[in-house]
Amino acid sequence: SGLGQSELYDPGDPLSAESVTRSAWSSIDGPYYARDAWASGLEIGVTASSGDHAHPGVGGGLTAVYAPALTREAIFDAFVARRTYATTGERIVLDFAVADTPMGGAVEIRGPADGSFTVAAPTPMRYVEVLAYDHRQRWWTAARWERPGRSLSSGFVDSPELATLYLLRVELEAAPDGHIGRAWSSPVWVRPVVAEP
Secondary structure (H helix, E strand, O other), rough: OOOOOOOOOOOOOOHHHHHHHHOOOOOOOOOOOOHHHHHHOOOOOOOOOOOOOOOOOOOOOEEEEEOOOOOOOHHHHHHHOOOOEEOOOOOEEEEEEEEEEOOEEEOOOOOOOEEEEEEEEEEEEEEEEEEEEEOOOOOEEEEEEEEEEEEEEEEEEEOOOOEEEEEEEEOOOOOOOOOOEEEEEEEEEEOOOOOOO
């Protein structure tokens, strides 16, 4: 939001409250961020907004929704299914899937996790990366592409013995005004395969 990113506690991030606000707002250490919610087992998608109660929609993030139709019912169904991604305001196109399961979904995987994505941005990207989280409460970068230009369609393979989720994160090159553009997919959750007796 206009008050800073809510992905994780990181006061040094260029999108932290300390960096993006001109007020006394600051990042607070604690389990208040999206990564903390995911680590606790909550399956929530991502959204973004301005955070400006006086002027909604001005100077802040955008939420994108994958829906089969432009109707109220279809859009709300897509929200419930977590078929969403978020940007800091840039009109970035982002699609992400793991084992043919789109962002927001859950999938059982036997063997390596095979993922795919497409990203198109209005300006060159600094990086595109796939983040993973595991049962040992550890985050890691499963795959990363440096300075891929303005669009990239690719895949990745990761060994998901312990992984519980994957998500895609994109950062744009800094704009002339210093603004950092970023986008986040909703995760894809990985379910353990239960062996039949």
